[in-house]
Amino acid sequence: MxxxxxxxxxxxxxxxxxxxxxxxxxxxxxxxxxxxxxxxxxxxxxxxxxxxxxxxxxxxxxxxxxxxxxxxxxxxxxxxxxxxxxxxxxxxxxxxxxxxxxxxxxxxxxxxxxxxxxxxxxxxxxxxxxxxxxxxxxxxxxxxxxxxxxxxQAIWVAHGDYPSWKSYESSVSAQHRAELRRKRRRLADHGCVSFSELGMDQAVGLVDWILDHKRRWLGRRKLANAWLQRSDYRDFLVALASSPLPLGRIGLFVLTLDGVLVAAQFNIVDGTRVESLIATYDERYSRFSVGNIINEECLRWALERGLDYDFRLGDQSFKLVWARRRRDxxxxxxxxxxxxxxxxxxxxxxxxxxxxxxxxxxxxxxxxxxxxxxxxxxxxxx
Structure with missing residues (x-):
């Protein structure tokens, strides 16, 4: 029929x-x-x-x-x-x-x-x-x-490929893990390092911080990105992150040193995955690999909750250190x-x-x- x-x-x-x-x-x-x-x-x-x-x-x-x-x-x-x-x-x-x-x-x-x-x-x-x-x-x-x-290409980690965080962690290059542990220790020598998720009431300030540091990063490398410069895109991110969503939510993840922001990710969280929409860091702390440290923390957060982690577009080397799966x-x-x-x-x-x-x-x-x-x-x- x-x-x-x-x-x-x-x-x-x-x-x-x-x-x-x-x-x-x-x-x-x-x-x-x-x-x-x-x-x-x-x-x-x-x-x-x-x-x-x-x-x-x-x-x-x-x-x-x-x-x-x-x-x-x-x-x-x-x-x-x-x-x-x-x-x-x-x-x-x-x-x-x-x-x-x-x-x-x-x-x-x-x-x-x-x-x-x-x-x-x-x-x-x-x-x-x-x-x-x-x-x-x-x-x-x-x-x-x-x-x-x-x-x-979009680079991503499928939680189903690994029975636990430990099994995933062991799949990452031993050299990379050792180097990141060393950078963590060096960063910790300068104060208390903390990873956390901010609430909706802090969305406006964090969105502005992320966009400001991302634009600076692009500017210093003479890279162009039209939508990151738009005020309406900033307003879109703020509107999404500032109120509860019927389905899914925005994950505002930060890495701080003695309470000072050094890296952040604006992530989309739904029932099956975390999408890393925008990630950036304060370049004054780049020698400590704070971008990679927050990547590791967000990956752990996602996989321990049974969620995939999507690095999204681009096959940059920093993504390939963490992920093996690709989609065109x-x-x-x-x-x-x-x-x-x-x-x-x-x-x-x-x-x-x-x-x-x-x-x-x-x-x-x-x-x-x-x-x-x-x-x-x-x-x-x-």
Whole structure:
């Protein structure tokens, strides 16, 4: 028997708000649901990021037999005459994934959601989509023009690979562990070293500290990062961390020396994982490897609670010391309407220029500001 689907459009703030309870219930039925797939994340992103930028809500949802089974919060805007649709969010580095209930009808619901999402678009932007996910598989089955403008890897530790913290710890290089113990002792010679999690009432001060030190770190290395410089991204982080969330929470982890902040992580904590969204440290203490010390503490915190630890985008060496698992991440542009051809070709050409430039080894001679305009991803997780 074919069960009819009820299609819901999310075109206004009221449309978004009214789905809150159903959306949360759907999220609870989806093992591995990301915090960035939740209603609260979308609500804050709309209020703080998308609406002030003039974006229009363009989300879609599905009900089957009266039950919400899929939801995809999206926004639309125009560029070079094309109507672009992209996920609703802070437009930084969050993973791209519609929320679809698992089960025998999952793929059919995902296809229906995709077809509804592209109906009034010229280009669909899908940044940071995990390769091999159901949506990426669906894209490769499409006959529409698709290209990946950027690729990266996410590095992570699966708690299921290790029966205990001790077994995980023994998997890390003995040389690295010995060196880190030595750095801990040296740091402790200067005062009391403490690792802790701050409460929501301290979120504003910590977010400002993290962003300030991250921007300084990037500036000294002449690295560009547009979203870390935006005041609305700061406001988004503060709004998420300053109030209770129906699903998941923000983990504000700090390393202090005699009560003075020396390193911090702004992490996303959900039912299955910890995502290290932003990590930074005070470079005056870099000789003590405080960034690695807080990495170890956060890893221990996650694994002892049965949670994976996701270092997120980038295969920097400091991550590979701790983690062996990798997953490919790609940002896709999909041509869905005739008016999108000029912008689609422009984006394709820009990506080709970027790839050619770095194949020739010229990337290091290009100024950071121009690198950002050409779309080179810059490292923000340390």
């Amino acid at each position: 074919v069960i009819a689907l009820e299609y819901l459009s999310i075109r206004s703030a009221d449309d978004l708000m009214v789905l809150g309870d159903e959306w949360n219930a759907l999220a609870r039925r989806c093992p591995g649901c990301l915090l960035s797939q939740t209603h609260r994340w979308a609500e804050v992103a709309w209020q703080v990021i998308a609406r002030p930028r003039g974006r229009k809500l363009a989300g879609v949802a599905l009900r089957s037999e009266g039950r919400l089974v899929a939801v995809w919060p999206l926004v639309a805007y125009r560029e070079l005459g094309a109507r672009i649709v992209r996920p609703l969010g802070p437009e930084a580095t969050e993973y791209c994934a519609p929320l679809v209930e698992p089960g025998a009808d999952h793929d059919a619901w995902l296809l229906a959601l995709w077809q509804a999402a592209i109906r009034h678009s010229d280009i669909v932007m899908l940044p940071y989509l995990p390769v091999g996910s159901a949506l990426s598989v669906l894209l490769h089955r499409q006959t529409r023009p698709v290209f990946a403008s950027a690729t990266s 991440i790609a940002s896709f542009q999909v041509l869905t309407g005739a008016c999108g051809w000029p912008l689609f070709l422009f984006l394709h050409a820009k990506a080709a220029v970027k790839r050619a430039r770095f194949k020739l080894g010229l990337g290091r001679f290009v100024p950071a500001r121009l690198r950002a305009r050409l779309g080179q991803p810059s490292s923000t997780d340390r």
